[in-house]
Amino acid sequence: MKALIIEDETAAARNLKAILREVEPELEVAATLESVVESIEWLRTNERPDLIFMDIHLADGASFRIFDAVEVSSPVVFTTAYDRYALEAFRVNSIDYLLKPVNAADVGRALAKLRRLTGSQRAEYGSRVGRMVAAQREGGAFLVHVRDRIIPLRPDQIAFCYTADERVWAYGFDGVPYPMDKTLEALQSLLPEADFFRANRQFIVARRAVRDIAVWFGSRLSLALQVETPERIVIPKARVPEFKAWLTAAWPQ
Secondary structure, eight states: OEEEEEOSOHHHHHHHHHHHHHHOTTOEEEEEEOSHHHHHHHHHHSOOOSEEEEESEETTEETHHHHHHSOOOSOEEEEESSOGGGOHHHHHHSSEEEESSOOHHHHHHHHHHHHHSOHHHHHHHHHHHHHHHHHHHHTTOEEEEETTEEEEEOGGGEEEEEEETTEEEEEETTSOEEEESSOHHHHHHHSOTTTEEEOSSSEEEEGGGEEEEEEEGGGEEEEEESSOOSSOEEEOGGGHHHHHHHHHTTSOO
């Protein structure tokens, strides 16, 4: 049996490999990968492993992005530090999930479950996670981390998106910032154009979040939203006509 480990914490990966040697001495670890990008490339160019141990949150984003880029046909065991009660979707769509710090009993249980499955059942588990991620995407929801939970965030819950210091947040109408694993450009392509506008390099705003519009210096516009923003939202002069057309498109004729 060959296993792939996708884990960006060196100590956690080392611990998991040691446990695998203990509970399944004949198992071979094909590779240990640390990022979404590295994992996508490996899965595209290597033979399918019998099992994948996958951390949910990697250094360059959520591991769900792997399923967007490449078909993952191997059964998956998620390893995570997040609360077990938030992981029902992963429990039913994967072989198992292991809460960190991983121990031998949990790994043994996951491997025993894998051994009990027929070939067709293993293939079914291998595709379930991808379908779950696709369903989230097609449904217009984003999977986001909130403290010790993973929740879906729908576009109609987003007041604006904001980027600073190479990080991106989606702010809800409740004023809560949700960390996103996508760039502002990627979010712009995924959010409905009729409902969201790219105001400038740092902001995407929701139509129904706009409370007030003021003329700003240099023929620019300044937006005030229903919720507080980290800084003033200014629409450049060149984008003002497009913004006005977007805003008025939804007004009754």
